[in-house]
Amino acid sequence: MMDLVDALAASPEPLNLKRLASLTGLHTSTAHRILAMMVEHRVVDRVEPGSYRLGTRLMELGHLVKSRIDLRAEALPVMRQLHQELHETVNLSVRQGDEMVYVERLVSDRQAMRVAHLIGARAPLHVTAVGKIFLLEDGPEKCRDYAVRTRLPGLTRNTLCDLGSLNKELEKIRRIGYAFDNEEAENGVSCIGAGIRDDEQRLVAGLSISAPSNRLNKAWGQLVREGAEAISRAIGWTPPRP
Numbered sequence: 001m002m003d004l005v006d007a008l009a010a011s012p013e014p015l016n017l018k019r020l021a022s023l024t025g026l027h028t029s030t031a032h033r034i035l036a037m038m039v040e041h042r043v044v045d046r047v048e049p050g051s052y053r054l055g056t057r058l059m060e061l062g063h064l065v066k067s068r069i070d071l072r073a074e075a076l077p078v079m080r081q082l083h084q085e086l087h088e089t090v091n092l093s094v095r096q097g098d099e100m101v102y103v104e105r106l107v108s109d110r111q112a113m114r115v116a117h118l119i120g121a122r123a124p125l126h127v128t129a130v131g132k133i134f135l136l137e138d139g140p141e142k143c144r145d146y147a148v149r150t151r152l153p154g155l156t157r158n159t160l161c162d163l164g165s166l167n168k169e170l171e172k173i174r175r176i177g178y179a180f181d182n183e184e185a186e187n188g189v190s191c192i193g194a195g196i197r198d199d200e201q202r203l204v205a206g207l208s209i210s211a212p213s214n215r216l217n218k219a220w221g222q223l224v225r226e227g228a229e230a231i232s233r234a235i236g237w238t239p240p241r242p
Helices: 002-009 017-024 028-040 056-067 071-086 129-138 140-150 163-176 220-234
Strands: 044-048 051-054 089-096 099-106 122-124 179-182 189-197 203-212
Touching: 002 017, 002 028, 002 044, 002 051, 017 028, 017 051, 028 044, 071 089, 071 099, 071 203, 071 220, 089 129, 099 129, 129 140, 129 163, 129 179, 129 189, 129 203, 140 163, 189 220, 203 220
Parallel strands: none
Antiparallel strands: 044 051, 089 099, 089 203, 099 122, 179 189, 189 203
């Protein structure tokens, strides 16, 4: 049954019985019997005699699943794994307007750690790793509007306070798939962030690691990106096809 569902999901057009049997390796009579049961339960719709597509029941179930997804609950296992592996502070943040809001945080177990961004705290998009990912997602025009609207205030001497420098940083993020905050929000603290996407490919949140700059290893970027992708898959995201 799941082989038939996958075959129908992969095709933008309805498929006939013969084609479905070929794609799944099922005998035609077996495929027909399973499809008849799926049609009865609205998992599959019969478009015309011998031709099938995914049914409305799957859409109903999909909306139900989506309504019950808790981003923080899905993110916590990944955050705990990163925390146990790196022993640094792990953050989950979401965008609200021109700011990132921290909604979950696992604190470093190293006493020297100090990060100002507590749960519920806010920071401008351009000073945070995840915020830069949202600016990249916005595109050049909206990013320029953000720069004009906010005037790119500086929080430290490293904050990117001009649009040209910010655009160069965003292009780097596009290439590598994750972002850095190089003491741009707080002196002595750096961060690596990656974006979390939902089932509609929308950027909905970000995962990040914060650490004193002398401890932050830029090679952690790949781990953060993989963690963000794991959370994305948990809330329904599927990687785009090449």
